[in-house]
Amino acid sequence: MTNTVVIGCADQALAYELRSQLDELGDLEIGYIAETTSEFSSAVIRLEPDVVILHDATGPQTAIDVVRELSLRRPTMSTIVVCSDPSPESLMPLVEAGARGILTYPLAFEEVEARVRAATEWSRAMSDVVATPHDPVGGVGARVICFTGSKGGVGTSTVATHIALDVAREVPNFRVALLDLDLEKGDVSSLIDVRYRSSIADVARVSNDLNVRTIADAVVPHDSGLHLLLTPHQVQDVEFITPQSVRIIIATLRQAYDLVIIDGGSHVTPTQVAAVELADEVVIVTTPDVLSLRGVRRNLDSWDGLGVRKAETTRVLVNNSSKHNAIQADLVHRLAQAPVISVALPSLHKQLEAAVNSRDPLTLRESSWWKALRAIGKEIELVPVRPRTDVAAEAIKAEISTRRSERRRGRGKRRQRGGKVAGSESGQISIETVGLLPAILLICVFLWQIGLVGMSSIYASHAADAAARQASLGKAPGPSAYEKVPSYFRHGMSVDPSSTAPGDGVVTVHVKVPLFVPGVFSGPWSIDATRKVVQEP
Incomplete structure (x- = not known):
């Protein structure tokens, strides 16, 4: 299966290097290379790629704003950012905005391959979980x-x-x-x-x-x-x-x-x-x-x-x-x-x-x-064929309906004539709001579980990085990997025993995805993160 990648990079030398390394992976198709953030965002919305790669020096919009906007518009897409400054102060805001991977310059093929593979797998897994036959919009939004x-x-x-x-x-x-x-x-x-x-x-x-x-x-x-x-x-x-x-x-x-x-x-x-x-x-x-x-x-x-x-x-x-x-x-x-x-x-x-x-x-x-x-x-196509439905919209609708019903009840009492009680419309709105609560709660639980999947992926990645560093120093990778994962996510976690032998060169961490409540129930899914061990001289 061929996955589409969109690149946002104003530096032609870096864009050429990225394209050359992605071409070596074989199963990736570069859909577009944009030189500005506006051109990049337009290409992403038009092509709907699985993975995008953005150089943080591309302008005029900042990389953090672009990552945050695209994460909201396309939650199943993986964003990889090429950072000029590898300091934690620069990387953390990008991760918080929704970046799925970070690359630093100069680019190493092994690192590019690992990040792109992991991003592709995550995007495919999220698409399988999120996609429904009744959601043609695909999370693009209004x-x-x-x-x-x-x-x-x-x-x-x-x-x-x-x-x-x-x-x-x-x-x-x-x-x-x-x-x-x-x-x-x-x-x-x-x-x-x-x-x-x-x-x-x-x-x-x-x-x-x-x-x-x-x-x-x-x-x-x-x-x-x-x-x-x-x-x-x-x-x-x-x-x-x-x-x-x-x-x-x-x-x-x-x-x-x-x-x-x-x-x-x-x-x-x-x-x-x-x-x-x-x-x-x-x-x-x-x-x-x-x-x-x-x-x-x-x-x-x-x-x-x-x-x-x-x-x-x-x-x-x-x-x-x-x-x-x-x-x-x-x-x-x-x-x-x-x-x-x-x-x-x-x-x-x-x-x-x-x-x-x-x-x-x-x-x-x-x-x-x-x-x-x-x-x-x-x-100009103001109205699509069918409007969307999502949790945020339903929450706003419920909030405003409640406020409107209160105003209508107040007006209804002032309009009472001959013992007739006005405000029946507000009562109908309240009943409809109560009827929507089970659906809203079910969607909230579903989104919470999706969040647990994403958190498990992040912790597995951090643990694998720490284990690989310890293994490269000749130390046992297991303790360091467990330290990077909170106690309530360690249930069912393991470091692959076959990957901890000296000279193996690979460390794999398995993290079980919690089911609803971390530390109490574990689902049938697990997140695997594999890192190559670079032996220190």
Whole structure:
């Protein structure tokens, strides 16, 4: 069976050396060699490889951020990082982010072979455990669409808000989140009537320890079903929102929702660049005038210069289109320097003004507007054939449903007339939430067992490394191997007796995978880690 490998390396000499050594392994196919992290991430999502190799000097995104993002998007894929600095301070963050193996320079063929083989076996084993016939998405997560403006006033926030709201209300059981990253203006909260206390700044403060409950507490549910994560009320809180925190927030939202819409604003800022780099689709909103179209070219040149997005992977959406405009569609196609969406949004100044003043987009009754938005959504593939289901999404759904049911019960009591008790809908929501609990608990137990498999693999690898070092010094490898494994993982652990004889040159450690409770039950599976013993002179 041939396994696909994607390499991310800007150093051509190192990339050539990696390719030469991987070619010698025989059963590996190099699918792509990327020179930037954005190109690398796109190739990974497109080719779905079993193993990826990333040089930590590849930019512009840091290796830690790339590893963390890809680990969340493709949990069954193994990531190997080639480190320029082999110090523990540099290696530990990569391992914590999800790296399955570390290579140091200069490369040794035996080390490359061992790491790639182990990564391939782990990826295959995880795919067998995780894959189900009802999960066609394969853990990739939500589709992320970032809307940006060619300049201020072209309607970026209006388009992002209206299209997210329309998908949320029209597609049943489809979870849609709207993230406002226009930190200078933050118009989403002015376009839609919501009250909120927590903002993206509160989430950014705890981004290094972000979890589902934090997201659930920060998002604002709208009656349409749309969930919003909005800009802070105080301008001084913007300093907490960094490109790194934005990447983590988007990665978490990607796992919890089916669709994430981002209002990226009209200015090229570090936070906007982070969103543009991570988004599956970037749409620049413009109006049919020379000033706006120049802004399109300026943004495209900026992103291309930073190495985060090519013009051919970006789309242009024309807003405020009218037959009376001096610049028509054919001229827009020639000036935009990027693919232009075939559907343009009509000029509806007066109707949109009424919707903005009332802070209710649904008061806009012009069918041409909503038809155009849906045609645009179809062209950029906002909604897949079938939405996903995962634990994070169900947890957020349960959390927000509980909060919404409490509000409905309060409103229902105020609406009681003639002894009639309102709030039946909230009771129905509570019953549905209770009905989902067994499924949620079962999935949590399943994910816990997967985590135990990963922990067993890590401990087996550490123990094998320690045993090999002791054997190379002529000492017994067993005691050192046991010291590297916690006591509650030692049940059923062994060091292969045939591999401890002098001159054998190989040490193999077997670690039994615990079943649910480490130290109490052991499953029928075991993780084997083999290391070559290098005899000291």
